[in-house]
Each structure stands twice: as C-alpha cells, then as structure tokens.
Amino acid sequence: MVRVNSQLRYGIKRIATAALKALGCEVRRLKELPPRMPGIRHADVLPLATYSPWLGDEEFQNVYELIKHNTLVDQYRCYELWQLVAEAGKLVGGDLIEVGVWRGGTGALIASKCQMIGLQGEVYLCDTFRGVVKAGSRDAGYLGGEHADTSKAAVTGLCDRLNLKHARILEGIFPEESGESLAERRFRFCHIDVDAYQSANDIVQWLWPRLLPGGIIIYDDYGFYNCAGITGFVNEERRKTDRVVIHNLNGHAIVIKVPGGAM
Numbered sequence: 001m002v003r004v005n006s007q008l009r010y011g012i013k014r015i016a017t018a019a020l021k022a023l024g025c026e027v028r029r030l031k032e033l034p035p036r037m038p039g040i041r042h043a044d045v046l047p048l049a050t051y052s053p054w055l056g057d058e059e060f061q062n063v064y065e066l067i068k069h070n071t072l073v074d075q076y077r078c079y080e081l082w083q084l085v086a087e088a089g090k091l092v093g094g095d096l097i098e099v100g101v102w103r104g105g106t107g108a109l110i111a112s113k114c115q116m117i118g119l120q121g122e123v124y125l126c127d128t129f130r131g132v133v134k135a136g137s138r139d140a141g142y143l144g145g146e147h148a149d150t151s152k153a154a155v156t157g158l159c160d161r162l163n164l165k166h167a168r169i170l171e172g173i174f175p176e177e178s179g180e181s182l183a184e185r186r187f188r189f190c191h192i193d194v195d196a197y198q199s200a201n202d203i204v205q206w207l208w209p210r211l212l213p214g215g216i217i218i219y220d221d222y223g224f225y226n227c228a229g230i231t232g233f234v235n236e237e238r239r240k241t242d243r244v245v246i247h248n249l250n251g252h253a254i255v256i257k258v259p260g261g262a263m
C-alpha cells in the first residue's frame with residue numbers, strides 16, 4: 001500500500017513537472033537537501049536577477065553553438081569564462097591554462113575568445129584523458145575514473161573545427177605527468193574543472209608561484225552537490241591572505257591573486 005502511494009505520488013509529480021515545462025515553467029525544490037559532508041549545506045539556489053547578456057552576445061552564441069555538445073558546463077558558467085578571458089587580457093603577458101578538459105568544450109571556448117580579442121599567449125588544455133583521478137574521502141559523489149569517455153583526438157578535432165591557432169593539448173595527470181614542460185611559463189588565467197579535492201590542491205600548489213599578480217583562477221563545480229571536495233578546498237583557500245575568493249552563485253568560485261601579496 002505504501003509502495004503504491006509513493007509510486008502514485010512520483011507519477012503525479014512527473015506529469016505535473018512535464019506539464020509545467022511545456023508551459024515554459026520549471027519546478028524547483030524549496031527544501032534544504034540532506035547534507036553530504038558536515039558543514040556544507042545545500043538547497044536550490046534561485047537568484048532573482050534577470051540580466052542575461054549572453055542572449056545578445058552574438059560572438060559568444062556562435063561559439064557556444066559549436067562547443068555545447070562537448071561540454072558539461074552550462075551556458076551561465078560558459079559565459080562567465082568568456083568574459084573572464086577578456087578581463088585577464090587586461091594583465092600584461094601570461095598564458096592561459098585549463099585543467100579538466102574532457103571533450104574540449106570550455107577549453108575551446110576559452111581559446112576562441114583569446115583568438116577573437118587578439119590576446120597574446122598560449123592556451124594549454126590539460127587532461128588525463130582517462131578520467132578523474134585522486135578522488136578520496138573528501139569527494140562525496142566521486143570515486144575516480146569518471147568522465148573517461150573522451151580522447152585527445154576528440155579535443156584536437158574540436159580545436160581544428162574552430163581553427164584555434166594557440167590551443168595546446170597536454171595529456172596526463174597534471175601537474176605530475178604534464179607540468180614539466182610548462183615549468184618556466186607564467187599564467188594570467190586558469191580554469192580548474194577536475195572534480196576532486198586532491199587534484200585541485202596539487203594544481204594550485206604548482207600554479208600559484210607561476211600565476212601573475214592579478215591572475216584569475218576559476219574553479220568549476222564550487223557548490224555542486226556531488227563535488228564536496230572542490231567546495232571544501234575553495235573554502236580552505238579563504239584562510240590565505242594573498243588571494244581574494246569570490247563565491248559566484250552559478251557554481252563557480254573565482255580567485256584573484258592579490259597584487260603585492262606573497263608569491
């Protein structure tokens with residue numbers, strides 16, 4: 001009897017959700033979700049602002065159409081990356097790097113924007129191409145090996161289709177297996193989309209002395225229910241005085257290196 005009732009409730013909910021979707025409405029949860037990690041609480045985030053500049057940005061829309069089937073990242077976060085590449089262009093010099101490329105969507109978007117605005121510098125796209133690594137006890141939601149359904153060839157193909165001249169693909173665990181060739185480079189922009197605490201930590205340890213003052217790090221998955229490790233890691237970064245940490249409600253955390261702060 002209990003089972004029939006819950007199945008009936010589930011069925012009614014699905015039909016009501018589909019009917020509202022057909023009318024252009026979305027059903028969202030108002031209740032807090034059960035916590036996955038102590039101290040990290042979750043509820044659906046529903047900002048009230050409506051300004052949507054990506055809708056009228058033709059250059060962005062053209063590129064987004066070409067990359068959207070190669071990314072797990074939504075349009076809001078893609079547009080923020082697009083804008084932050086231009087902000088990083090205000091710094092003098094420095095390359096750009098993404099760790100966590102999967103099928104190349106956000107990496108190609110970043111490289112496209114660079115090329116469009118004539119930003120000097122290489123765009124390094126780093127991935128194991130064998131999925132998430134270093135998942136551990138802090139990473140509720142990840143076990144390791146996720147997102148292995150890609151290849152270097154898939155990313156090369158996308159970069160070729162977009163005619164990207166400065167995208168460089170590096171295969172291997174970053175930084176241990178692929179960081180050596182970049183040891184002497186300096187960076188103005190870094191997108192970290194690796195899903196696991198220890199990977200994020202190792203990347204930032206490597207990157208920080210190479211990040212220019214004013215340089216920007218964007219963490220994907222900050223605040224996502226299944227990415228407790230990234231949320232926890234960024235929260236720890238707040239204790240450091242040489243970086244400004246911004247929680248963006250779209251699921252990004254943005255970190256800016258304080259000019260004049262400790263190297």
Ligand SMILES: C[S@@+](CC[C@H](N)C(=O)[O-])C[C@H]1O[C@@H](n2cnc3c(N)ncnc32)[C@H](O)[C@@H]1O
Binds near residue numbers: 072194
């Ligand atoms: C969520 S996917 C990236 C999504 C991608 N940015 C997009 O546009 O959808 C995470 C990727 O991080 C990669 N990865 C995780 N840890 C890594 C590490 N330490 N070094 C290199 N790649 C890593 C995985 O192989 C996986 O492809």
